[in-house]
Amino acid sequence: MTSFPIVHIVFALMLQISELAEGQQYPAGALYVVATPIGNAADITVRALHVLGLVDRIAAEDTRNTARLLSRYGISKPSIAVHEHNERSAAERVIAHLREGERIACVSDAGTPGISDPGAHLVDAVRDAGLPVIPLPGASALTTALSAAGAFVGTFTFIGFLPTKAKQRATQLRTLATHPQALVFYEAPHRIVETTRALAAAFGGERQLLIARELTKLHESLHRCTLAEGPSWLEADANRQCGEFVLVVQGAPEIDAADDAHDALLTTLLEELSVKSAARIAATLTGAPRNALYERALLLGRRD
Numbered sequence: 001m002t003s004f005p006i007v008h009i010v011f012a013l014m015l016q017i018s019e020l021a022e023g024q025q026y027p028a029g030a031l032y033v034v035a036t037p038i039g040n041a042a043d044i045t046v047r048a049l050h051v052l053g054l055v056d057r058i059a060a061e062d063t064r065n066t067a068r069l070l071s072r073y074g075i076s077k078p079s080i081a082v083h084e085h086n087e088r089s090a091a092e093r094v095i096a097h098l099r100e101g102e103r104i105a106c107v108s109d110a111g112t113p114g115i116s117d118p119g120a121h122l123v124d125a126v127r128d129a130g131l132p133v134i135p136l137p138g139a140s141a142l143t144t145a146l147s148a149a150g151a152f153v154g155t156f157t158f159i160g161f162l163p164t165k166a167k168q169r170a171t172q173l174r175t176l177a178t179h180p181q182a183l184v185f186y187e188a189p190h191r192i193v194e195t196t197r198a199l200a201a202a203f204g205g206e207r208q209l210l211i212a213r214e215l216t217k218l219h220e221s222l223h224r225c226t227l228a229e230g231p232s233w234l235e236a237d238a239n240r241q242c243g244e245f246v247l248v249v250q251g252a253p254e255i256d257a258a259d260d261a262h263d264a265l266l267t268t269l270l271e272e273l274s275v276k277s278a279a280r281i282a283a284t285l286t287g288a289p290r291n292a293l294y295e296r297a298l299l300l301g302r303r304d
Contacts, residue, residue: 018050020046021047021049022050026103027103027132027134028101029103029132030133030134031104031105031106031131033113033134034052034106034113035048035112035113035140036048036069036108036109036110036138037110038110038139043216044138047136049075051103051136052105054103055102055105056077056078057080057097058077058079058106059079059082059094059104059106059122060079060082060107061081061082061083061117062081067079080093084118091121091122095131098126106119110139111139111140111141112138112139112140112142116161139216141215141246142158142184142246144246145246146248148210149210149224153250154181155251156181156184156251159176159184159185160186162187162195164191166194166198170202173198177202180254180287183248184247184249185246189242189243192245193234196230200230203227204227206226206227208227208250209224209225209229209247209248209250210222210223211225211233211234212247213242214242214243214244215246262282262286262293262296263296265282266296266300269282269297270301275294279297
């Protein structure tokens with residue numbers, strides 16, 4: 001079979017998909033939050049392309065980067081710069097255009113706006129102004145890394161970027177040391193070794209670690225090891241320290257604590273709070289199951 005009929009089949013399918021996108025409702029005066037590729041330009045969705053071609057202007061983290069990306073799809077639109085330093089003030093301009101009936105797309109440099117990228121404050125402002133916000137799903141480094149992490153990720157907590165200063169970073173990691181869910185971090189190349197060392201120091205070296213680098217790009221790599229092995233693996237080859245990183249760390253192991261392990265805390269809380277409130281706060285502080293703490297608090301309350 002030649003490739004000629006296959007090309008026609010693919011074209012026909014793409015036409016059908018495009019018609020599906022075109023046949024949907026796209027209200028005027030709405031902000032469209034549009035995910036864009038995190039590296040591979042082919043990862044744009046058909047609906048995203050349709051909306052980007054339909055909107056009147058684009059609110060972009062970096063207007064130059066967005067213009068280069070859109071040019072690959074044959075799209076050119078007026079833009080408004082909406083980045084971390086001007087997001088609140090730029091929101092006023094966006095809202096003014098929306099009130100005139102324009103459709104505006106919000107995009108970041110890569111991935112999903114609002115996920116460790118500008119966009120969240122703009123969404124708040126638009127919603128507070130009584131105007132609709134419509135999300136379009138698509139590429140995200142967070143979900144891309146999690147999909148390849150494996151079974152050690154059941155539930156997860158997204159942390160994003162840690163503080164750049166060592167003392168502040170260590171403080172935050174201490175609060176996460178007993179967190180039972182897998183933890184997801186973003187990191188820049190110049191801090192990647194330092195951060196993996198800090199993770200091992202805070203959590204111990206036994207937990208599983210996925211180092212996902214340059215996801216969807218030409219030099220993408222995914223390496224799974226223990227936290228103890230992570231820094232050495234990165235330092236063994238300078239190329240492994242280049243690019244943008246997602247780190248997925250296994251959650252803290254469950255510990256079978258004694259029934260009375262948190263009695264001192266519960267007793268103190270019960271002096272000022274109800275049994276329900278004491279159990280809730282103790283669960284937040286310790287990570288222990290709230291139901292078990294509630295039963296224990298009931299027993300302690302009866303002893304008084």
